Amino acid sequence: MASRYDRAITVFSPDGHLFQVEYAQEAVKKGSTAVGIRGTDIVVLGVEKKSVAKLQDERTVRKICALDDHVCMAFAGLTADARAVVNRARVECQSHKLTVEDPVTVEYITRFIAALKQKYTQSNGRRPFGISALIVGFDDDGIPRLYQTDPSGTYHAWKANAIGRSAKTVREFLEKNYTEDAIANDNEAVKLAIRALLEVVQSGGKNIQLAIIRRNQPLKMFSAKEIELQVTEIEKEKEEAEKKKSKKIA
């Protein structure tokens, strides 16, 4: 039944599905994990780095992209599609500044990206974008924001979310561990993001890429060393927690 309704994007199936959009969401589930966390004074984006071939230059693999000085996004899914979306979003950020003098709000650029994705689900001859995006940043009013878009063109605001391969596991981890204490200060928020990724990423800190935006400051990518520092801290805390537990039992 599905095969008759999944060729053209603009055709609904009898039970109300747009199969091409759902297949796009499957493509997203194959992409590497990305996690976003909204703290009180900081927003954090972390992504799982796929292992690169021996001869490949690692630095050219970018999954976290700045859209403007105060907004950035991470994606999960088809890299080429993401590149097209990021380019359009960057142009829109500058157009907005040119027309209206103000930098875009995070919600505005999210709405733009979502509208772009929706347009591609309702045109003939095109296929949807195979990416979900996590868009983070600070608005002029100083409030941190995190939004998630998906291939159908819907968007929602989140306190913390994950997309990609093991999104479900990471989201469950976040639901358990996203507390007021966990985001009490910037460092804690960063550690929460790393801990969430460590749940699903093999071989630890080497395969994690991390970026933060602090209020009124531009995007900062963490170097491998800084990530290693955080990972060792986390492992130390884990050991101490284990010791305490075993002491209690003993």
Add this chain to the structure above:
Amino acid sequence: MALQDVCKWQAPDTQGLSPHLPQAGGWAVPRGCDPQTFLQIHGPRLAHGTTTLAFRFRHGVIAAADTRSSCGNYVACPASRKVIPVHQHLLGTTSGTSADCATWYRVLQRELRLRALREGQLPSVASAAKLLSAMMSHYRGLDLCVATALCGWDRSGPALFYVYSDGTRLQGDIFSVGSGSPYAYGVLDRGYRYDMTTQEAYALARCAVAHATHRDAYSGGSVDLFHVRESGWEYVSRNDAWVLYSELQKLPEPEKEEEEEASEAHPEPATPTELAKVENSPRGLEPGDSRMPAETETL
């Protein structure tokens, strides 16, 4: 994508400027004729003469204007409204061609309203000025004449921008526009301080326009006074220009505490309360009155 290309169909751009504005250059002119030269030779002689001013200070933005609409040597209307509300927190003083100003303000109102619905908040005064100047710059060279000061209160406090139809857009504290502006600038530059009280500001604005109407032939009638506060704009008063000017002349010389030169003392900073009592409008309006019924729609 492929089918669209074959059919040569363009999807409407809903995110850009609202459609239905005529394309620049899409004017009905005889074939083979350049619109600019055509207008220069055959276009209507549009006349502009006015005095409008606006300045921003601690308690908001003051906008004042005369009310004479002149057409060459003929006073087309002695009681016109030259300060146009755009929305609750934005006014524009208009100078140049009345028809152009009125039309472009309606277009600006529409743009701001659409953006407010999309974004959930009204754009800032800077944005409004940018939008207006960008829209008008498409029509450059086609004899549009709109010289306006946008006065408003937004998230950054009192804001004032000057926009001209060739695309000029300037931010400033004091602007005066029109044929009577040199006279008004003289008075304004003498008496302006950012920390004025509201009554001092009202007096300064009235004085500046009154002096301009005295000397400029194309300005006269009455003096309209508007005030944009944090809570929105307010129509303060309309006073007859000649009555205002003669009352100003009657005021005694004030005593100067700081300045050495006693000549040519400007009356209003020292005696704001006297001035307020002395003015009386032919319609019995008290200055500093509460809001006049708004005749144009508020957004």
